[in-house]
Amino acid sequence: MILIRPATTSDLPALFAYLGDQLAENGREGVLFQPLAPTLDGVPPAMRERFATGMATPVGQPGWRHVWIAIDAAGAIAGHIDLRARPEPACSHRTLLGMGVRHDVRRVGLGTRLVQEALAWARARGFAWVDLEVLSQNHKARALYVRSGFVETGEVPDLYRIGGVSVGEVSMSVRLG
Known part of the structure; x- marks a missing residue:
């Protein structure tokens, strides 16, 4: 069983280790999920x-971020999701989503559970929209977001050049309430 709970500042060392592993896997099986070249630098x-x-900034203040972590039976982080403030001051009714799931626990519903947790939290706090950006070629993530109610709102082809490869980005949003 995998437990999902809000992360605290005491979770940051484990979270950064997990995120470092995620960055090292970026591009695994030819699919990028971050607009970065794979790195072992953490x-x-x-x-x-x-x-x-x-995480130390109260929700509603510029720069806030709320993070959840999924903990496996061994106590290791199996996935994460975060909602954060949009940088534009007039967008306080919207929030940005980011997430990841460890490769060995993908395709078992954890991503869906994480998205549901974050959307319920955002809805309870009165946000009107949740937005995200996903790399165009990350079809599995895009399908997860569509199943969770997100709709594609635009695409920027050739936004990034990663390792000499052109990579686009898709914007997606879900209206809450």
Whole structure:
């Protein structure tokens, strides 16, 4: 059984280790899920700072971030999802979603559970919309989001060049309530 719970600042070392493993897997089986080249260097300092600062910022304040982690039977992080403030001041009724699931527990419903948890939280706090961006070629993630009620709102082809490969990005949103 995998337990989903809000992350705390004491979870940050384990979360960064998990995220570092995720970044090392980016591009595995030819599918990128981050607009970065695969790296064994762990979580970049700027990303660590965004998570740590965002988690310490109250919801509704610029830069806030709320993170959930999925803990497996061995106590390891099996997945995560986060909602965070949009950077535009006039968008406080919307939030941005990011997520990941460890490769050995994919395709068993954990992603769906994480999305449901985050959407329920956002709905209970009065957000009107949840938005996300996903790399165009990440068809499995796009299908998960569609099953969860998201609709595609646009695509930017050739947004990134990663390892000499052109990669687009799809924007998706779900209206809450």
